[in-house]
Every structure is written in structure tokens, then in C-alpha cells.
Amino acid sequence: MMLQSLTPSEEEIMQLIWNKGQIYFRELMDIYPEPKPHQNTVSTFLKILVDKDYLSTEKQGRIYLYTPTIGFDDYKKFVLSRFLENYFDNSGSALLQVLVDEKFVVAKDLEPFVDGKKTKASIRENTEEDNHIQDFIKEITGEKKSKKKEKKDKKKGKKKNK
Incomplete structure (x- = not known):
């Protein structure tokens, strides 16, 4: 239906x-x-x-x-699907980027969905798109070195080699 x-x-x-x-x-x-x-x-x-x-x-x-006759969860999925189609060109990662940028979602909220931890929401098999989204989530939630620290580490490596 x-x-x-x-x-x-x-x-x-x-x-x-x-x-x-x-x-x-x-x-x-x-x-x-x-x-x-x-x-x-x-x-x-x-x-x-x-x-x-x-x-x-x-x-x-x-x-x-x-x-x-229609459950609330089914209706939510329908509305979200239409929302993604109309505003994000069917891209979940584009929606996630906005949620992160606007601080509706913080890195800690995403932890249950990465590093192989399975939740009710992530039971389905990984597809190529899922891997792309997981890579994106890892990128925004992972530890990041500052550019200055990376440059210092490179300089130290060069000095030790001399």
C-alpha cells in the first residue's frame, strides 16, 4: 500500500x-x-x-x-524518506552532516553506530553506501591531530634523520 x-x-x-x-x-x-x-x-x-x-x-x-492501520514507526519512515528525497537528494550522509553542523547530533551520539557495535538501528547488512556513511562517521568522531602537531612531528622526524 x-x-x-x-x-x-x-x-x-x-x-x-x-x-x-x-x-x-x-x-x-x-x-x-x-x-x-x-x-x-x-x-x-x-x-x-x-x-x-x-x-x-x-x-x-x-x-x-x-x-x-498504519503504525507510527511506519509513518516516521515514510516522512523521513520523503524528507531525504525532497531536501537531501536521498543522501543520509548529507542529512547527517547538517545534523552535526547544527549540533543536533554530537560525536558521542554516533558511537553506538560505529566500530562494529550493533544496535537495533544497524542490524541490516553493510552495503557500499553504509560503508561510506560509516567512514564519514569515523572521520567526524575519531581523534584528530591538529595541523600544527602534525607539522611538529614531521620536523622532529627530519631532525632525527639528519
């Missing part, structure tokens, strides 16, 4: 439903943050989310129980 993009309002409703698991309309209205939209507006969004296959309904008497 091909996921469709959500509007910010649709996404806000889905966030509430994902947090709850399943929800009745009245419950949704009760937990909706202020300023609450009109009931008809929320009802319309729920119908759209059902049409987009994000929700399923189960009629219980005169009311419906809404259940997510």
Missing part, C-alpha cells in the same frame, strides 16, 4: 490516536488540545484519514471505534 502525505491537521489527529491506540470520537474531542476545532471539522478529518487508509472503523452500536 502506498502511503499518502498527511496535512498538519490530519497529522495532529493521528498523533493523538497513535498515542491512545484506539479511540472513540468523544474521547478524541476530550483530549484534543485547545483551541479545539469544531466537531464537524474533526469528523471530516477522521473520514479523510479512513479514506487515506490511515484509520479503520468498527461500528459499536451508534458510535465508531477508530483504530490506526
